[in-house]
Amino acid sequence: MANSSKILNDNDSHEFHMRVDFYWQSIAVYAVVLIVYNIVRGTFDSYKLTLVINDPLSILLSLFILLSTLTLIIQSYRRIRVIVKKDCLILKSRLGERVYDADSIVKISLGRERKIRFGAIIKVIKIRLKSRRRLIRLRPSSFHNASEFISCVAKLKKNLNK
Numbered sequence: 001m002a003n004s005s006k007i008l009n010d011n012d013s014h015e016f017h018m019r020v021d022f023y024w025q026s027i028a029v030y031a032v033v034l035i036v037y038n039i040v041r042g043t044f045d046s047y048k049l050t051l052v053i054n055d056p057l058s059i060l061l062s063l064f065i066l067l068s069t070l071t072l073i074i075q076s077y078r079r080i081r082v083i084v085k086k087d088c089l090i091l092k093s094r095l096g097e098r099v100y101d102a103d104s105i106v107k108i109s110l111g112r113e114r115k116i117r118f119g120a121i122i123k124v125i126k127i128r129l130k131s132r133r134r135l136i137r138l139r140p141s142s143f144h145n146a147s148e149f150i151s152c153v154a155k156l157k158k159n160l161n162k
Contacts, residue, residue: 030068
C-alpha cells in the first residue's frame, strides 16, 4: 500500500480495478443453499436420492445462480477500471475509455450516500462535468484498494483547485 505522500507524483498514475468477487461469492452461497435445499426436500429410496427439480424455490435459486454467473462473465469481460492521474481521470473498460481532463471537471465531491437500512454509510465520489448534466458516481468500495482510491481522488481534487 502506498503512502499518501507518494500518491500522484508528477507523471504518476494509479489504476484501480473493479471488484467482481461479490458475484462468485453469491454464486457459491446460492449453490450451497440449492444443494442443501434439494437434499432436505428430496427423498431417499433404497440408497438413492431423488431430487425435486420442479419445485419453485429450486427454480428461483437456479435462476439466481444463472443470473449471477452471467453477470460475472460480463463484468469479467468488460474489465472496468479507473485510472487516476495528476491532471485527469480515465474511466476505462475493454470496450472503450473516457478521459476527463482537469478542464472538463467542474467539481469533485467526496461524500457519503444515504444509509442502508441496517448497514453503514456508503462512501461515494461524485464528479460534475461541464459537458454532462448528470453526475458521475463512483463507489470506492466497488474497487480494489478503496482507501488508496479515495486518497488519489482527493489529490486530484486538490490539483483541480489550484
